[in-house]
Amino acid sequence: MRKLHDSLADLGRFSEPALLILISLADGPKHGYAMTRDIEVVSGQKLGPGTLYGAIARLEARKWIEPLPADDRRRPYRLTGAGQRVLRARLEGLRAVTRVGHSRLAEG
Amino acid sequence: MTAERLVRLYPPAWRDRYAEEFVAAVGSGPLHVQQIVDIVSGAIDAWLSSDVRRATVAAAGVRKGGRGMDSYSFVCSDSKLRYTQRDAWIGAGVLILVVVVFSALDIAARRSGLPATGDILKTLAFPGAVALSMPLWLLKGQPWKAQVVVIGVTLGLVFLARYVASLT
Numbered sequence: 001m002r003k004l005h006d007s008l009a010d011l012g013r014f015s016e017p018a019l020l021i022l023i024s025l026a027d028g029p030k031h032g033y034a035m036t037r038d039i040e041v042v043s044g045q046k047l048g049p050g051t052l053y054g055a056i057a058r059l060e061a062r063k064w065i066e067p068l069p070a071d072d073r074r075r076p077y078r079l080t081g082a083g084q085r086v087l088r089a090r091l092e093g094l095r096a097v098t099r100v101g102h103s104r105l106a107e108g
Numbered sequence: 109m110t111a112e113r114l115v116r117l118y119p120p121a122w123r124d125r126y127a128e129e130f131v132a133a134v135g136s137g138p139l140h141v142q143q144i145v146d147i148v149s150g151a152i153d154a155w156l157s158s159d160v161r162r163a164t165v166a167a168a169g170v171r172k173g174g175r176g177m178d179s180y181s182f183v184c185s186d187s188k189l190r191y192t193q194r195d196a197w198i199g200a201g202v203l204i205l206v207v208v209v210f211s212a213l214d215i216a217a218r219r220s221g222l223p224a225t226g227d228i229l230k231t232l233a234f235p236g237a238v239a240l241s242m243p244l245w246l247l248k249g250q251p252w253k254a255q256v257v258v259i260g261v262t263l264g265l266v267f268l269a270r271y272v273a274s275l276t
Binding site for chain 2: 031032033036048049050051052053054056057058060061062070072073074075
């Protein structure tokens with residue numbers, strides 16, 4: 001049976017931007033500009049607009065995020081229940097990988 | 109170069125859904141080279157990605173129509189279909205092109221005194237063209253392994269049929 005976090009990995013080159021977007025929205029609904037700023041603060045990466053909206057479209061297609069009514073020209077998005085589950089599974093997977101990496105560094 | 113100009117590179121349904129918020133997120137000022145490259149590659153992705161098409165089609169359905177509904181009505185008619193009318197036209201174009209190429213190779217082989225090779229090319233022309241065009245429309249958006257299996261089995265059966273025919 002396929003694991004949930006594998007689904008995020010299925011997004012190919014958009015998997016990392018998508019993960020960053022899910023993490024950003026875990027804090028509450030945000031529009032595109034606010035997401036870019038938040039992601040830059042959290043990860044030090046500045047997502048380009050083409051990458052940002054490529055990832056948003058993919059996340060929306062999978063119903064991991066959903067749009068809210070537009071505020072002026074800006075449309076906020078929020079994390080769905082499915083998106084929370086995918087994010088949690090992905091972070092657990094990353095935590096396991098990080099733990100192994102740290103332990104191997106300590107041994108070396 | 110501004111975001112308002114570059115957003116025109118995106119498909120109509122994508123623009124209907126995202127253009128306004130996209131421009132608002134980017135701002136209306138001049139863009140850096142990196143941003144321009146990112147937006148252009150995003151536009152190419154939006155034209156090619158079945159994921160992005162599904163997102164924009166779903167949104168168009170919610171929003172009572174507009175250009176997106178017209179452009180992607182082929183998809184909307186059956187949610188299991190992942191290709192658009194444009195994809196079907198591209199698939200048909202590739203199909204015709206491959207048939208023409210196989211036929212030209214068939215003629216070239218016969219003129220070079222290789223009638224057996226010509227026969228094989230002639231047999232393969234249409235089924236081969238159908239198989240090679242499938243990833244562009246019928247199989248678009250399917251996992252690559254599934255595409256390899258379907259195309260491989262199709263071509264394998266054609267080769268098998270050709271081989272059995274050569275025995276009789």
